[in-house]
Structure formats: C-alpha cells, structure tokens
Amino acid sequence: MSQTITIDPVTRLEGHGKVTIQLNSKGEVEDAHFHVTQVRGFEKFSEGRPFYEMPGLMARICGICPVSHLVASAKACEAIMSVRIPHTAAQLRRMLNLAQMVQSHALSFFHLSSPDLLLGMDADPATRHIFGVAAARPELGRAGIGLRRFGQHIIELLGRKRIHSGWVIPGGVTEPLSSAHRDEILAMIPEAYANLKLALTAYKQIASNFQQEIEVFANFPSHYLGLINEDxxxxxxxxxxxxxxxxxxxxxxxxxxxHFSEVFGEAAESYSYTKFVYYKPLGYPQGCYRVGPLARLNIVKQMGTPLADKELAEFKQIAEGPVESSFHYHHARLIEALYGIEKIERILADPLILDTHVRASAGVNRLEGAGQIEAPRGTLVHNYKVDENGKIVWANLVVATGHNNRAMDRGVLQASKAYVKDGKFTEGALNRVEAVVRTFDPCLSCSTHAFGQMPLVLSLVSSNGEVLDRLVR
Amino acid sequence: MTALTVRCLVLACGNTVRGDDGVGPWLAQWAAERFEREPAVRVLASHQWTPDVAEDLAQAESAIFIDCAIDSDPGAVRVLPVAPASSVEALATHHVGAPELLALARDFYGAHPAQALLLTVGAGSTTFGETFSLAVTGALPAACRLLEDTILRLAGHPARR
Structure with a gap:
C-alpha cells in the first residue's frame, strides 16, 4: 500500500508551495515533489500593452525582487529599441540591482533561515523564528535588520520607493543621482561591512554543526548557469x-x-505551475541545472573585489570542483552580499556617477528583444515580441525558480530519503525537508500571501485516502 | 543607519489596491502632510509591517499604529492601547502585528515606545479597487481628527481645540 506525505504550505519561503512525499508499501520514500500551486499569468495579460509600460508592469510580479524584473524588462525593451544606455545610467542600475541583492540575501539568511541555523533544525517550532533569534543572538538579528535596511534605503534613495519604483525605464533611468544621496549611501557602508562580517563569522562558526544536512541537502552533481564578465x-x-x-x-x-531560447528549453509537469528549464542539447530532465548564489560562485574565477575574493578563495576550498551541496547556498549568499557592498562603494567612486545624462531614447527598431540579469535567486530572462506600433504580442519570462525547479525536486527527494524512515516523520524531519527548499530561496509568487498565520499540515495518507498520521503547526 | 529619536512614530499598513485595506496608508499620507513641519513626528507607511521597522520603533518615544480592522463595524474608528507581545508561537516573516513589532524592538534593541496605540478603521470592503466603501469614506473626517489629536498628545502638544 503506497502512502503520501504532504507538506502544505512550505513555510519561510517567498510565496506558497507544498511538498509531497510518496512512500511505497514498505514505508520507504519512493518519490518526492516540490509543487508551486499558484498560476500568475503575467506573460498573458501583458499582451497588448505598449512595450514601454513593461518595466513598471513586470516589477509588480514581486515585492521581494521587483528591481530584478524592472531591470530585466528594461533591458528587453532596450533590445527592441536598439539603444545602448548611458554609462552613468548603467552604473546606477548596477548599484540598484546590487542593493536589492544585499537586502534580499539578508532577508533569506537572517529572517528565513537563521532560525534553523542558529537555533537548530530540531528546535521547538514555537520558538524557531525571529523571536527565538532575538533571544539567542540579538546582535545577529540587528545585523540582519541593518543589512536589509542598507539595501532597501539605497533602492529608496535611487528610485524614491522601496518597492515598485518607476525609476528604471527603457533607455536608462528617470533621474540622476544627487551628491547628497551619494554621500548618504557612502555613510551607510561602514555599518553594512560590520553587519556582514558579523554574519559571516557566525555562519562559519555554526556551519560545521550541520555536516549531516550538508550531506543530504540537494548534494549531487549538476550543471550550473550564471552571468560572468570577460575577466x-x-x-x-x-x-x-x-x-x-x-x-x-x-x-x-x-x-x-x-540567444537564450535557442539554448534553453522549458518543460512542464502536471504537479507544478512553475516551468522546468533545461539545456536543450542534453534534453529534459538530463539538462536541468542550478542557478543562484551557489551556481554563480561555482562558475566565476573571481569576485572582482578584494574582501569577497578572499572569501571566495576560502569557499572554493570546500571542494575540488564545483561545491555541490545546496546547504552552501547560505555561505555563497553572504559572500555575494559582501561583494555587493564593496561594488556599491566602488560604483560611487566613479567620477561620472553624478552625470546628468542618464537616458537614451528611441522607438521600435526591432520586433523582438530580450534582457537577462542575475536576480538574487538566479538568472532572470525577459523576452518580448512587439508589433510595429510597439504593442506586446508575446512575452516569456524565465525565472530563477524555474531554473532550479528540478534541483529542488531532487533535493527534496534526497532529504526525504534521509529523514523519513519507516513511514514515520518527526517535526525535525519535516523542517529539514522544508529547509532544503529554503536553501534555494525560491521566489514563487511573492505578491500573493496568505492572510494571517500560515498553517502547516503534514499528512500521511494511504493509497485509499485514509489519513494514517498528521502533524500540524 | 541610525534614525533620529522621534516623539511620535506613525506606522501604517495596508494594500492600496484592496479597497478599505488602503485606509492605513491614506491616513498616513494625511498625517505626513499635516505634520510635515514637525520634526518630532515621523510617518512610515507600508504594504505590510515587517521586522525591519523594529529599529524605528526602538528609537521612538511613542507610536501609533494604523490599520483597517475586519472585526469592527464598517467605518468604526477606534484607538486602543497596544503592548509588546509576551509570547509568540508562530510568526510570519512577511507580516508582523503591532504587539510583535513592539516585542521585537524590545528584544533586539532593548527599547520600545513608552506609549503605543493602535488606531483602526472598520473595513466595509476589501475587494480589488482604489476607492473606499461609503462607510469608510464617511469615517475619514473623524479618523483624521482622532489621529491628529492622538499625535498631538503623544508628541507632547496640547490637543487641537
């Protein structure tokens, strides 16, 4: 008699998902899936809109990483316009994107994952949240809030709003950076370094406590994808x-x-609304891979800033080749945040950063355009087709969670096999299966959230529908 | 970043495209304009309250939270005292209530406002839209007066006559 365990919803994620674990008649884990249970439809309802509206529309996809969609969308529009944006505009956008990366990584590490890391995977779920962190390590909680504020305040200074700013437009940005805002950002940087150093030190102290999790948290060979510079x-x-x-x-x-769509394809599975992206020459699912902080650090040879380069060298000591366990996403995230602070400081030293020429203009010069960036969670691609009047006739978004979808599935299966034994599960086992998904920091559909407290129900159901066991929190 | 200590911090939350749920940000905007020249008053409005505002709370002498209420009669305006939560069994990371925010300020920063109040306006409709229900629209003058008097009192000024 086969049985199914369902974790619904998976908590401390950006959006709502669920996990099902299929057991065989012996009570052994046979299969497991991570489901994204919402359909959003942004690609469809953008059809008919003028292309220059797209950045503002696309930013509304997400309240956590609106900047990613804003910038990727603007780049796709600029491909349609066939323009190259001014140097200063490119630098300001780069800073905006990095600021978002820092605040998003801080949210993932401190708010979502630090309860597991600092208090333990088996800690009482009634205290395994940010209040527990406040009690155990208040200085780390303050550091997390400080880093979030650092990134968010830069976004607010540049774009006038913390989320859904209209500052990035096709062709550049609407306003240049003022000297007062530049100085304000510079003044925040020392505290950001201090907060990040605190987090990195704490992580390195506790990481060795999680050897078992490192072994089974999506720890397998895979391909990796990410942006890289010529150097x-x-x-x-x-x-x-x-x-x-x-x-x-x-x-x-x-x-x-x-050329992205020539190289990568998208598959669909009946159990999830999120697509599964794969490398076409290898086919599906063999061509699936990972993106995001772990992938980026596996791909690059250097960060390009001194402090982050030192950390990268240490990170690469974990393995001879690519670092495989998704548990190390946490570490990679902190190194990237450090890079973000260093790079923002460097961008602000650009002698042209206050230049007022920040926008190029043009109409429709191509009927198709695509833009790609690295969102905090991984590679993001926007691809649009327009008619001769510039109205969108087709849009396709390839998001980080789609790239990672198969790896998350495999990771859930691997962890389930390790922690669900004889058809039984414990709260700690349940949390570990969730924590595998959290390492990827997937963004499912951030704009839609449950009202009030999200319940978590894990049910063990027999093949005839009988509930054999149930865990609620 | 270190914020200046303020006498009265106004914290509003709500979704401006979900009808009456947007009354919090609307009142916050009203307060921001009314107290624009008053450095002792600081106004913050957001879609949801998140743990990040704990630091702002820790640096405020008093606070008034503004939200719509689904458990009040439509248009009913209330001001109630609010205290730090004593225990929290489950906490969402995307939305935190006023008592939890006060507790976070206390636990992370060792300080929270000496006086904290919650002003609510009963919601009539939270369906999609940027307009308020008739009940909430009719309650706005009273809500503004109550908010103004409360801020003046918390900021250490005599109440408006």
Whole structure:
C-alpha cells in the first residue's frame, strides 16, 4: 500500500508551495515533489500593452525582487529599441540591482533561515523564528535588520520607493543621482561591512554543526548557469551567461539574452505551475541545472573585489570542483552580499556617477528583444515580441525558480530519503525537508500571501485516502 | 543607519489596491502632510509591517499604529492601547502585528515606545479597487481628527481645540 506525505504550505519561503512525499508499501520514500500551486499569468495579460509600460508592469510580479524584473524588462525593451544606455545610467542600475541583492540575501539568511541555523533544525517550532533569534543572538538579528535596511534605503534613495519604483525605464533611468544621496549611501557602508562580517563569522562558526544536512541537502552533481564578465568575475546586471558541467568545465559560453531560447528549453509537469528549464542539447530532465548564489560562485574565477575574493578563495576550498551541496547556498549568499557592498562603494567612486545624462531614447527598431540579469535567486530572462506600433504580442519570462525547479525536486527527494524512515516523520524531519527548499530561496509568487498565520499540515495518507498520521503547526 | 529619536512614530499598513485595506496608508499620507513641519513626528507607511521597522520603533518615544480592522463595524474608528507581545508561537516573516513589532524592538534593541496605540478603521470592503466603501469614506473626517489629536498628545502638544 503506497502512502503520501504532504507538506502544505512550505513555510519561510517567498510565496506558497507544498511538498509531497510518496512512500511505497514498505514505508520507504519512493518519490518526492516540490509543487508551486499558484498560476500568475503575467506573460498573458501583458499582451497588448505598449512595450514601454513593461518595466513598471513586470516589477509588480514581486515585492521581494521587483528591481530584478524592472531591470530585466528594461533591458528587453532596450533590445527592441536598439539603444545602448548611458554609462552613468548603467552604473546606477548596477548599484540598484546590487542593493536589492544585499537586502534580499539578508532577508533569506537572517529572517528565513537563521532560525534553523542558529537555533537548530530540531528546535521547538514555537520558538524557531525571529523571536527565538532575538533571544539567542540579538546582535545577529540587528545585523540582519541593518543589512536589509542598507539595501532597501539605497533602492529608496535611487528610485524614491522601496518597492515598485518607476525609476528604471527603457533607455536608462528617470533621474540622476544627487551628491547628497551619494554621500548618504557612502555613510551607510561602514555599518553594512560590520553587519556582514558579523554574519559571516557566525555562519562559519555554526556551519560545521550541520555536516549531516550538508550531506543530504540537494548534494549531487549538476550543471550550473550564471552571468560572468570577460575577466571571469561575477556579474549581476550585464555580461553573458556561462554554462558549466558537474566537473566545472565550460559547456557553453557567451550566451546572450537574444540567444537564450535557442539554448534553453522549458518543460512542464502536471504537479507544478512553475516551468522546468533545461539545456536543450542534453534534453529534459538530463539538462536541468542550478542557478543562484551557489551556481554563480561555482562558475566565476573571481569576485572582482578584494574582501569577497578572499572569501571566495576560502569557499572554493570546500571542494575540488564545483561545491555541490545546496546547504552552501547560505555561505555563497553572504559572500555575494559582501561583494555587493564593496561594488556599491566602488560604483560611487566613479567620477561620472553624478552625470546628468542618464537616458537614451528611441522607438521600435526591432520586433523582438530580450534582457537577462542575475536576480538574487538566479538568472532572470525577459523576452518580448512587439508589433510595429510597439504593442506586446508575446512575452516569456524565465525565472530563477524555474531554473532550479528540478534541483529542488531532487533535493527534496534526497532529504526525504534521509529523514523519513519507516513511514514515520518527526517535526525535525519535516523542517529539514522544508529547509532544503529554503536553501534555494525560491521566489514563487511573492505578491500573493496568505492572510494571517500560515498553517502547516503534514499528512500521511494511504493509497485509499485514509489519513494514517498528521502533524500540524 | 541610525534614525533620529522621534516623539511620535506613525506606522501604517495596508494594500492600496484592496479597497478599505488602503485606509492605513491614506491616513498616513494625511498625517505626513499635516505634520510635515514637525520634526518630532515621523510617518512610515507600508504594504505590510515587517521586522525591519523594529529599529524605528526602538528609537521612538511613542507610536501609533494604523490599520483597517475586519472585526469592527464598517467605518468604526477606534484607538486602543497596544503592548509588546509576551509570547509568540508562530510568526510570519512577511507580516508582523503591532504587539510583535513592539516585542521585537524590545528584544533586539532593548527599547520600545513608552506609549503605543493602535488606531483602526472598520473595513466595509476589501475587494480589488482604489476607492473606499461609503462607510469608510464617511469615517475619514473623524479618523483624521482622532489621529491628529492622538499625535498631538503623544508628541507632547496640547490637543487641537
């Protein structure tokens, strides 16, 4: 008699998802899936809109990473316009994207994952949240809030709003940076460094406590995809994509946004609304891979800033080739946040950063355009087709969670096999299965959230529908 | 970033495209304009309250939270005292209530406002839209007066006559 365990919803994620674990008649885990249970429809209802409205529309997809969609969308529009934006506008957008990365990584590490990391996977769920962190390590809680504020305040200073800013437009940005705002950002940087150092130190102290989780948290060979610069340093806003194999060898390089759909395909599964992206030459599902902080650090040879480069060198000591366990996403996230602070400081030292020429203009010069960037969670691609009047006739978004979808499935299965034994599960086992998904920090559909407290119900159901066991929190 | 200590921090939340749920941000905007020249008053409005505002709360002498209420009669305006939560069994990371925010300020920063109040306006409709129900529209003058008097009192000024 087969049985199914359902974790619905999975908590401390951006959006709502659920996990099902299928057991065989012996009570052994046979299969497991991570489901994204909402359909959004942004691609469809953008049809008919003028292309220049797209950045503002697309930013509304997400309240956590609206900047990612804003910038990727603007880049797709600029491909349609065939314009190159002014240097200062490119630098300001780069800073905006990095600020979002810092605040998003802080949210993931401190708010969503630090209760597991600091209090333990088996800690009482009644205290395994940010209040528990406040009690155990208040200085780390303050650091998390401080880093979030650092990123969000930069976004607010540049775009006048913390979320859904209209500052990024096709062709550049609407306003230049003022000297007062530049100085205000510079003044925040020392505290950001201090907060990040605190987090990195704490993480390194506790990571060794999680050897078992490191072994089974999506710890398998895979391909990796991410943006990279010509000097093989990390890139979030420009550059081209590199695809590497499980040994770290380059499979394909210089993949531009306009050629993305020639190289990568999207598959659908009946159990999830999120697409499964794969490398076409390898087919589906063999061509699935990982993106995001772990992938980016596996791909690059250097970060390009001194402090982050030192951390990257230490990170790469974890394995001879690519670092495989998704548990290390946490570490990678902190290194990227450190890079973000350093890079923002460097951008502000650009002698042209206060230049007032921040916008290029043009009409429709191509009927199709694509833009790609690195969102905090991984590669994001926007691809649009327009008619001669500039109205959208087709849109396709390839988001980080789609790239990681198969790896999350495999990770859930691997962890389930390790922690669900004899058809029984404990609260700690349940939390570990959820925590695998959290390492990827997937963004499912951030704009839609449950009202009030989200219940978590895990049910063990027999093949004839009988509930054999149930866990509620 | 270190914020200046304020005498009265106004914290509103709500979704401006969900009808009456947007009354919090609307009142916050009204307060921001009314107290524009008053440095002792600081106004913050957001879609949802998140743990990030704990630091702002820790630096405020008093606070008034503004939200719509689904458990009040439509248009009913109430001001109630609010205290830090003593225990929290489950906490969402995307939305935190006023008592939890006060507790976070206390636990993370060792300080919270000496006086905290929650002003609510009963919601008539929270369906999609940027307009308020008739009940809430009719309650706005009273809500503004009550908010103004409350801020003046918390900021240490005599109440409006």
């Amino acid at each position: 093989e340093s990390i890139e979030f806003t420009d550059g081209a994509l590199r695809f590497i194999d499980p040994q770290g060898e380059i499979v394909e390089d210089d993949i531009t946004a306009n």
